[in-house]
Structure formats: structure tokens, C-alpha cells
Amino acid sequence: MTGQAVPAGVVGDLPDALRTRACELFGVQYPIVQTGMGYVSDAALTTATANAGGLGILSAGLLSYGELVAAIDKIKAGTDKPFGVNIRADQSDVEKRIDLLISAEVKVASFALAPKEKLIAKCKDAGLVVVPSIGARRHAEKVAGWGADAVIVQGGEGGGHTGGVPTSLLLPQVVDAVDIPVIGAGGFFDGRGLVAALAYGAAGIAMGTRFLLTSDSPVADAVKQVYLSKTVNDTVLTVEVDGVPQRVLRAGTVDKLESSSKPGRLIRAARNAVAFHRISDVSWKGMISEGLAMRKNQGLTWSQMVMAANAPMLYRSALLEGRTDVGVMATGQVVGLIDDIPSCAELINRIIAEATAVLGRLTPASGAHH
Numbered sequence: 001m002t003g004q005a006v007p008a009g010v011v012g013d014l015p016d017a018l019r020t021r022a023c024e025l026f027g028v029q030y031p032i033v034q035t036g037m038g039y040v041s042d043a044a045l046t047t048a049t050a051n052a053g054g055l056g057i058l059s060a061g062l063l064s065y066g067e068l069v070a071a072i073d074k075i076k077a078g079t080d081k082p083f084g085v086n087i088r089a090d091q092s093d094v095e096k097r098i099d100l101l102i103s104a105e106v107k108v109a110s111f112a113l114a115p116k117e118k119l120i121a122k123c124k125d126a127g128l129v130v131v132p133s134i135g136a137r138r139h140a141e142k143v144a145g146w147g148a149d150a151v152i153v154q155g156g157e158g159g160g161h162t163g164g165v166p167t168s169l170l171l172p173q174v175v176d177a178v179d180i181p182v183i184g185a186g187g188f189f190d191g192r193g194l195v196a197a198l199a200y201g202a203a204g205i206a207m208g209t210r211f212l213l214t215s216d217s218p219v220a221d222a223v224k225q226v227y228l229s230k231t232v233n234d235t236v237l238t239v240e241v242d243g244v245p246q247r248v249l250r251a252g253t254v255d256k257l258e259s260s261s262k263p264g265r266l267i268r269a270a271r272n273a274v275a276f277h278r279i280s281d282v283s284w285k286g287m288i289s290e291g292l293a294m295r296k297n298q299g300l301t302w303s304q305m306v307m308a309a310n311a312p313m314l315y316r317s318a319l320l321e322g323r324t325d326v327g328v329m330a331t332g333q334v335v336g337l338i339d340d341i342p343s344c345a346e347l348i349n350r351i352i353a354e355a356t357a358v359l360g361r362l363t364p365a366s367g368a369h370h
């Protein structure tokens with residue numbers, strides 16, 4: 001699983017600065033992570049990233065157990081490189097999923113919500129590399145204390161569930177607070193950003209939105225064009241999707257919910273539930289029990305509960321089925337700085353080439369090899 005060859009013509013001599021603790025820990029060539037994204041980081045995207053020398057992470061949060069087994073098999077058929085799987089620590093069958101990662105010899109267990117100490121210990125005992133995603137310094141300190149191997153630190157500008165502190169502040173804060181490798185996330189898209197993260201003391205970068213907008217991602221082409229048309233001001237941090245702050249495109253369902261009064265929200269949420277029940281194969285019973293559990297666990301309002309129950313369908317309808325009018329599209333603010341759809345290999349190669357050039361510019365005498 002190790003010993004990747006350097007792709008021809010890219011970086012014959014990778015600067016030492018780009019060989020970080022994260023490369024060593026994950027067993028990958030470059031300090032670039034493609035993060036877990038529900039419905040987006042599927043087997044194909046994960047395989048493409050792994051084959052391009054980065055750490056690809058399969059999103060398992062919205063997959064059934066059987067779908068997860070199939071996705072892992074598919075990745076292993078497409079690459080012999082290491083990869084990760086993003087698990088929801090609050091899922092009822094989380095232990096069974098960890099057992100699967102162990103038996104399938106998956107390298108990295110990534111967590112969407114901070115896992116408990118016991119779960120981290122179980123992963124570590126079996127040799128998994130444990131990398132939770134966190135959005136606040138105290139969470140990083142907590143998981144580091146429990147034995148996590150590294151953390152992905154997501155600043156507020158990042159896509160999906162996110163906190164309020166920007167990457168430029170959160171990253172140095174966490175680097176100073178923990179000794180394990182820190183991977184910066186939220187707002188990264190190019191080689192300058194990679195070098196900037198390293199300057200803050202990070203061991204690499206993780207990107208979501210940038211990988212969503214590659215030719216290897218399963219998102220519908222028309223939806224990728226919608227993302228490309230958006231500016232940095234076209235995202236909104238909303239609690240209206242599932243009760244937890246989430247950064248999404250200001251479009252379709254979210255726009256309507258954000259501007260509705262309370263009763264209006266409930267009506268819209270209910271209408272959405274009816275629409276999604278029609279186009280999905282999830283039963284009313286399943287939707288309602290998931291919603292009630294979330295209302296109880298997360299203190300949601302009724303309209304948030306109704307929305308939360310069908311959040312997975314909101315994502316799937318927009319991203320995969322192109323229903324941008326009724327669905328929800330998670331995104332980072334970085335969407336406003338992205339204007340093309342490269343392959344994962346093109347993206348990673350150009351980030352490394354640019355980071356190498358930037359390092360050469362910053363340290364002309366002593367530094368990077370040319």
C-alpha cells in the first residue's frame with residue numbers, strides 16, 4: 001500500500017516542506033485530503049483521489065451498511081493506495097461499521113462528529129488511523145486527549161456543518177493547542193493555500209467543495225454549473241436544514257426557508273416532506289422516527305424536525321438528481337473562487353506544482369528544489 005511513484009512531469013523533487021507528518025501517517029504521497037461528503041465522496045471520487053496521491057475519504061454517513069460494504073469493495077478494486085471512510089459517530093450501528101473498516105483493512109477512520117473515547121480506543125486497538133473533523137479548539141483538545149492520531153480542523157467558511165471561527169484563526173489556535181498533526185479545512189483550493197496552511201503549522205489541507213467540483217465527483221453536471229456560477233456571497237449558514245449550523249448555497253429550499261415566518265417554515269417543511277416522500281423510497285414511518293430522534297437529541301423545533309428527517313433526500317435530490325429547486329446544496333464559501341472542473345489528478349498535480357513554486361519564491365536561496 002506504500003511506495004507510490006511520483007507522476008511523470010509533476011514534481012521530480014518534491015520539496016521537503018510538502019512531505020509532512022500527515023503523508024507519513026496516512027501513507028500518501030501528498031498532504032492533501034479529499035474529505036467525506038454525503039452522496040459526493042463516493043467510491044469513484046475516493047479512488048480517483050487515492051490514485052492521484054492524496055487521501056480520499058469515502059462518505060458513509062448516508063450509506064446503508066450493505067452499500068458501505070459494496071463501496072469499500074469498489075475502491076479496493078480500483079486502487080491499492082490507502083484511503084479513509086467517514087463515519088457518523090452517532091449512528092446506531094457505528095461499532096459494526098468500525099468492525100467492517102478493520103476487517104477490510106481500511107487505513108483511516110474519519111469522523112463527522114467527535115467520537116467518544118471508547119470508540120477511538122476500539123479503532124486504535126485495531127490499528128486504524130483515527131482522524132475526527134472538528135470546528136472548535138476544545139473539541140480538538142478533547143479528541144487529542146483521547147488518542148486521535150490527527151484532526152481535520154474546519155473553519156467557518158467551510159462547507160456543510162461548520163462552526164463560526166474562520167480558518168485563519170482556528171488553524172493557528174488548534175496547532176498551538178495539540179501535538180498531533182492538524183489538517184486545515186475550510187476555504188482551501190490551491191497551492192498558495194496549502195503553503196499558507198503549512199505556515200500556520202498544519203500538516204496539510206483538506207478540501208470538500210473543491211473536490212465536489214471535479215470531473216470525478218458524482219454531482220450532476222448541471223448542478224456543478226450552478227455551483228460555478230456562485231460568488232463568495234452566495235452561501236448561507238443556516239440551522240433550517242437539520243437544526244445544526246450548516247453552510248449551503250443560498251438557493252432553492254434554503255432561500256425560501258430562511259425568509260419564512262415560523263408557521264410558514266413548518267408549512268414549507270411539511271410540503272417538502274410530502275414532495276420527498278413521493279420521489280424517494282423512504283417510508284413515512286422511517287422519516288418520522290428519524291425526525292423524532294433528532295428532535296429529542298438536538299432540541300429541534302417542529303419545522304426543523306420535519307426538515308431534518310428528510311435532509312438526506314434534500315441533499316440527494318439536489319446533488320445527484322439535479323433538483324436544485326427543491327434540494328439543498330452544501331458548499332464552502334470557496335465556491336466563489338472556483339471556476340473550473342478538473343479531474344482529481346489534474347487538481348492535485350496543479351496544487352503541488354503551485355505550492356512548489358510558491359515555496360521557491362518564498363525561499364529562493366535555501367528552500368525548495370526547482
Ligand SMILES: Cc1cc2nc3c(=O)[nH]c(=O)nc-3n(C[C@H](O)[C@H](O)[C@H](O)COP(=O)(O)O)c2cc1C
Binds near residue numbers: 112133157185206333
Ligand atoms: C456537499 C458537502 C457535503 C458534506 N458532507 C459531510 C459529511 O457527510 N461528513 C463530514 O464530516 N463533513 C461533510 N462536509 C464537510 C467537508 O467534509 C469539509 O470538511 C468541508 O467541505 C471543507 O470546507 P471547504 O468546502 O471550504 O473545502 C460536507 C461538505 C460539503 C460541501
